[in-house]
Amino acid sequence: MKITCTCGAQIVDSTDGHPNKAHLIADERWTGLLDALDDEVVAPLAAGRIGEDAAAMRLRTLVSHAQRLAWQCTACGRVWIEDPARTLHGYAADAPSADRRVLRGG
Numbered sequence: 001m002k003i004t005c006t007c008g009a010q011i012v013d014s015t016d017g018h019p020n021k022a023h024l025i026a027d028e029r030w031t032g033l034l035d036a037l038d039d040e041v042v043a044p045l046a047a048g049r050i051g052e053d054a055a056a057m058r059l060r061t062l063v064s065h066a067q068r069l070a071w072q073c074t075a076c077g078r079v080w081i082e083d084p085a086r087t088l089h090g091y092a093a094d095a096p097s098a099d100r101r102v103l104r105g106g
Helices: 027-046 052-066
Strands: 002-004 010-012 021-025 067-072 079-082 088-091
Touching: 021 027, 021 052, 027 052, 052 067
Parallel strands: none
Antiparallel strands: 002 010, 021 067, 067 079, 079 088
């Protein structure tokens, strides 16, 4: 995927582990996701109703459906976030000195 930022820079998403990409879960979905993980992954796995592979696949499916993607332009700091329909919306940094690495993992 390529995003052309408002500033003209390209944001390229071609592999995993990007320091300027994040997977976001809305707070409104957080508790429901945790409950679904308990009900559809942890409990069936603990009871022996599903195996590890099936549990892992169900976990990934639940998390994937709950999350949206976000990217930050390393040139200008603008953050691009998908809405629930997967349409991108850009949000500008409030100052030229704004951190260009807010989505970084560590």
